[in-house]
Amino acid sequence: MTCTACAAITTVAPHVAAQAVQEWRNVVKVMGRVKVVTDSAADVPSELAQRLDITVLPCYVIFGSEVYRDGVDLTPREFYDKLATSPILPTTSQPPLGLFVETYQNLLQESEGIVSIHAASTLSGISNAARVAADALSAAPIVVIDSQQLSMGAGWQVIVAAQAAQEGHTLAKVVSRVQAIRPRARAAAMLDSLEHVRRSGRISRVTALMGTALRVKPLLQIRTGEVTAIATVRTRGKARQRLVEFMAAQGAFKELCVVHADAADAAQEVVGRLSTVYPRERLLICQAGAAVTTHLGLGAVGICGVLEE
Numbered sequence: 001m002t003c004t005a006c007a008a009i010t011t012v013a014p015h016v017a018a019q020a021v022q023e024w025r026n027v028v029k030v031m032g033r034v035k036v037v038t039d040s041a042a043d044v045p046s047e048l049a050q051r052l053d054i055t056v057l058p059c060y061v062i063f064g065s066e067v068y069r070d071g072v073d074l075t076p077r078e079f080y081d082k083l084a085t086s087p088i089l090p091t092t093s094q095p096p097l098g099l100f101v102e103t104y105q106n107l108l109q110e111s112e113g114i115v116s117i118h119a120a121s122t123l124s125g126i127s128n129a130a131r132v133a134a135d136a137l138s139a140a141p142i143v144v145i146d147s148q149q150l151s152m153g154a155g156w157q158v159i160v161a162a163q164a165a166q167e168g169h170t171l172a173k174v175v176s177r178v179q180a181i182r183p184r185a186r187a188a189a190m191l192d193s194l195e196h197v198r199r200s201g202r203i204s205r206v207t208a209l210m211g212t213a214l215r216v217k218p219l220l221q222i223r224t225g226e227v228t229a230i231a232t233v234r235t236r237g238k239a240r241q242r243l244v245e246f247m248a249a250q251g252a253f254k255e256l257c258v259v260h261a262d263a264a265d266a267a268q269e270v271v272g273r274l275s276t277v278y279p280r281e282r283l284l285i286c287q288a289g290a291a292v293t294t295h296l297g298l299g300a301v302g303i304c305g306v307l308e309e
Contacts, residue, residue: 034165035107037116037122038197039095039126040070041291042147042154043259045284052162055103059126060093068290076287080262083298092294094126100133111142113171117158121146121176122225127160148225151292152257152304153187153282159255160306174262184307186250188221188230190239192299201237203217219243240266240301244273247303256305257284261293268299274303 037055038044050054058069061079063086068074070092074082083090100116107114116134121127127146134142147154157178164174216232217239230246233239247253256278260267271283288300296302 012230032092033111034171035111035114036158036162037103037114037166037214038158039118040289041119041150042158043151043286043289043292044158045286054158054162057095057099059095061090061294063090070290074290076289079290080298090294093293094124094129097129097133100130101136104133104137108140113233115143115161115174117145117147117161119150119154120148120225123150134202141171145178148185150222151259151288152286153185153222156185156255156306157182163251181306187302187304188243188246189296189300189302190217190219190243191296193297203284240270243303244270248277252308253278254308257286259286259288259304261288261296261300262298263301270301
């Protein structure tokens with residue numbers, strides 16, 4: 001089909017016309033692309049987010065009266081250092097509603113629709129804020145998805161959506177891709193202690209106190225939005241081994257990532273153990289951002305992946 005604009009362009013010199021037509025088609029392609037939005041609690045690496053055109057809304061981390069945007073005002077390294085030395089334990093807050101609305105409005109000017117994928121609604125109010133913003137733009141083609149996960153458990157869903165969008169799929173197709181993998185998302189982590197989780201209210205106080213009293217290294221998993229205990233282990237080495245064994249028992253993984261909160265050496269050890277069951281060259285290593293580290297604490301190491309069909 002020949003558009004009027006393209007037909008008009010062809011009245012000029014052929015080589016100029018060919019270039020102009022291609023530029024027009026590129027504009028049309030970009031304008032029709034689905035845009036993908038997430039939040040910093042998904043821990044999608046910044047370089048990957050940039051390459052896949054993922055819009056990441058920063059969560060807020062609060063030290064007393066000091067407020068920082070996760071990944072904007074503080075890099076993971078800066079946050080780790082501040083957390084290690086601050087007498088105040090931070091809290092977190094979701095991106096403001098106005099930021100969601102503004103972001104959606106801007107992206108809709110250059111796309112046919114938006115897929116907005118966020119941290120589990122059982123653990124955060126981010127998904128709810130996204131829905132309120134989408135509802136405020138009532139006629140807009142925006143689909144908000146509760147990932148039922150955290151960190152790269154959500155991040156993999158975001159990446160799959162962005163890849164589908166870059167392949168030129170429709171909004172409905174991008175959404176179906178995410179919905180297809182969401183039940184296969186898995187995430188588990190070993191914590192240096194349960195103190196941060198207990199303070200954040202993300203796990204029962206009794207379990208947290210048991211972990212602290214026994215000075216064990218707790219292992220947790222998140223599945224369909226629920227955080228449950230896997231085991232408690234007395235040493236870091238045994239905890240890392242148990243973490244790998246637990247995830248390997250889940251089945252064959254299509255995608256896999258090791259996430260750490262200022263525990264690069266431990267993450268490398270976990271990667272080495274995982275490489276016996278998964279190609280090492282395909283393993284991602286990511287830093288946990290401020291939003292996730294606030295609740296899991298320094299020294300945490302997690303494995304997040306998507307099972308094969």
